[in-house]
Amino acid sequence: MLKTTLMAAVAAACMTVIASGAARADLLDDVMKAKKIRIATDMAIPPSGMMDSAMKPTGSDVETAQLLAKDWGLEIEWIQTTGATRIPNVQTNKADIIVSTLSVTPERAKVIDFTKPYAALQSVVGCLKTATVKDWADLKDKTIAVSRGTTQDTELSNMKDRNLKLARFDDDATMVTAAVSGQADCVASSATIVNQIGVKNPGRVFEPKVPIRNFDLAIGVRQGEPKMIEKLNEWIAANLKNGKLNEIYKKFHGSELPPEMRG
Known part of the structure; x- marks a missing residue:
C-alpha cells in the first residue's frame, strides 16, 4: 500500500513538471498571438534612439524596430x-x-x-576638438566620461595598465549633457x-580621438528562445540584402554599414 502511494506521488510530481514545462509558452508564439512585441530601446541616445519635436520616438534603432513590427x-x-537596464x-x-x-x-553572450x-x-x-590627444598616453591626466554598463565602460575599466580616470554617468543622455555643459x-x-x-553646443565641438574598437550591434533575446532567434535572423538577413537596414543606418548616422555586413 505504501509502495503504491509513493509511486502515485512520484507520478503526480512528474505530471506537474511536464505540465509546467508545457505551460511555458514559446516567446515567438506569445508575441505573434498577442500581436504585440515589447521592445527595450533607449530613447536618450541620438541618433539611435530619441524623441522628436512632437515627442514621438525616432532614430535608427527606433526605425529598425518599427520596420520589424x-x-x-x-x-x-x-x-x-538605459545601457545598464537593457539586459535585465x-x-x-x-x-x-x-x-x-x-x-x-562574450560577457553578454x-x-x-x-x-x-x-x-x-x-x-x-x-575629446574637445582643440584638445591635443592622439593616443592613450595623452589621456592619462584627463577624466573620461562614460555611460555606466556600456561596452566602453567595460573596455576602459579593464585597461588597468593605462591608469585611466573614469567618471561614470547613469546613461548616455547625462554623459552627453556633461560634455555639452563643460x-x-x-x-x-x-x-x-x-x-x-x-551639434548640441557649437562652442564645444568634440571629435573621435582614440579608437577603442568596432562592435557588431545585434538584437538581444533572453536565453532559450531558438524560434525567436531564428525568425529574427531571417528578418535581418532579408533586410540587409534588400538594403532597408542600410538605408535606416545611413539616414541617421551619415554613413553606410560596413561592406561585409551589407553582403
Whole structure:
C-alpha cells in the first residue's frame, strides 16, 4: 500500500513538471498571438534612439524596430531603458527583445542570446576638438566620461595598465549633457554620439580621438528562445540584402554599414 502511494506521488510530481514545462509558452508564439512585441530601446541616445519635436520616438534603432513590427504585423510597446537596464529587461520578462545599440560581447553572450548583427558601432574616446590627444598616453591626466554598463565602460575599466580616470554617468543622455555643459572634456562612446555633442553646443565641438574598437550591434533575446532567434535572423538577413537596414543606418548616422555586413 505504501509502495503504491509513493509511486502515485512520484507520478503526480512528474505530471506537474511536464505540465509546467508545457505551460511555458514559446516567446515567438506569445508575441505573434498577442500581436504585440515589447521592445527595450533607449530613447536618450541620438541618433539611435530619441524623441522628436512632437515627442514621438525616432532614430535608427527606433526605425529598425518599427520596420520589424511592420513586417511581422505587430504593435510595438516601447520599454524605455538605459545601457545598464537593457539586459535585465529581457531577463525579467519586462521586454521581449532589445533593439538598443547592444554590442555583441562574450560577457553578454553568457547571459542572453544574440541575433546576427543588424548594424555596427565604432567605439572611441572623443575629446574637445582643440584638445591635443592622439593616443592613450595623452589621456592619462584627463577624466573620461562614460555611460555606466556600456561596452566602453567595460573596455576602459579593464585597461588597468593605462591608469585611466573614469567618471561614470547613469546613461548616455547625462554623459552627453556633461560634455555639452563643460563638465567633461573627453567621453567614451560611439563615434556618432561624440559627433552629436558639437551639434548640441557649437562652442564645444568634440571629435573621435582614440579608437577603442568596432562592435557588431545585434538584437538581444533572453536565453532559450531558438524560434525567436531564428525568425529574427531571417528578418535581418532579408533586410540587409534588400538594403532597408542600410538605408535606416545611413539616414541617421551619415554613413553606410560596413561592406561585409551589407553582403
